[in-house]
Amino acid sequence: MPLSGEAIRLMNYIDDVAVTLRRVLAAVPTLPADERARVAEHLQSSRPSAEEVAQALTAK
Numbered sequence: 724m725p726l727s728g729e730a731i732r733l734m735n736y737i738d739d740v741a742v743t744l745r746r747v748l749a750a751v752p753t754l755p756a757d758e759r760a761r762v763a764e765h766l767q768s769s770r771p772s773a774e775e776v777a778q779a780l781t782a783k
Contacts, residue, residue: 740773 726734747766751759773777 744775751762754762
């Protein structure tokens with residue numbers, strides 16, 4: 724069954740997020756420990772999280 728345009732668009736958004744996260748990972752070694760801690764705190768407090776979205780997608 725072919726995917727709808729909306730499903731393809733959502734998958735493209737996920738690909739964009741993955742690219743962004745790879746950029747974050749590439750920059751992590753350049754940050755001092757205190758800045759890494761602040762960025763980590765910001766990431767952990769951001770909502771919705773990837774886990775929340777995955778749960779919504781797999782909910783029955």
